[in-house]
Amino acid sequence: MHDDIGGSAGYAIVEHTGNVRFMRHTVDVTPCGVDLRNFPFDEQFCLLKIGSVNVGINVIDIHPAKKKIDFEVLDSRFNQEWKLADMFAKKRVRKYACCDEEFPHIIITVHMFRIPKFYIFSLLAPSLLICFVSVIGLFSPSSSTG
Numbered sequence: 110m111h112d113d114i115g116g117s118a119g120y121a122i123v124e125h126t127g128n129v130r131f132m133r134h135t136v137d138v139t140p141c142g143v144d145l146r147n148f149p150f151d152e153q154f155c156l157l158k159i160g161s162v163n164v165g166i167n168v169i170d171i172h173p174a175k176k177k178i179d180f181e182v183l184d185s186r187f188n189q190e191w192k193l194a195d196m197f198a199k200k201r202v203r204k205y206a207c208c209d210e211e212f213p214h215i216i217i218t219v220h221m222f223r224i225p226k227f228y229i230f231s232l233l234a235p236s237l238l239i240c241f242v243s244v245i246g247l248f249s250p251s252s253s254t255g
Contacts (some may be wrong), residue, residue, distance in 0.1 A: 134252060141219075149228035152194070153221055156183035160214025171213050178217070190227065195220040 122130045133158035141155035161169055197218045202211045 112143065114195075149223055149225035149233075151223050152205065154189075155219045155221070157217040158214050160212060160219065162212065165208065165210030166213050166214075167210055169213070171215055172200055173217075174216050190224060191221045192224055193221050 120132045122132075124130075139155070139157055141153065143151075143153060145151060157163060160171060176199065178198055195218075198215055199218075200213060200215055202213050204211045
């Protein structure tokens, strides 16, 4: 048995055991350092850290629902540049110097790779064509008569 509490702020499921699952649709933008050494055939690993910074583990304890996150439900039509390869979640607990209590957080690792088709056809192919034409022009005989 559980009660559903919902509204514009989110959706919470309160179970008779005391477990509460709060679900809310959000779009979050987070920075991720990009390693461009193998551009446009690169792959990236981004870390997302989710947790409370002002409430300790005594008040709130968070756990990932699964270690491996099912990302097939994500719609990839909106991003033609990147493809998700894997997503993992793990719980960490950290104690800061300021406080006596520990603070839990979840680290989500997103592994993605670039789809190089756009860069091959818009950057690499024209550059190679220009180089090839330049080399041909360098070795072609010149004519002073036309």
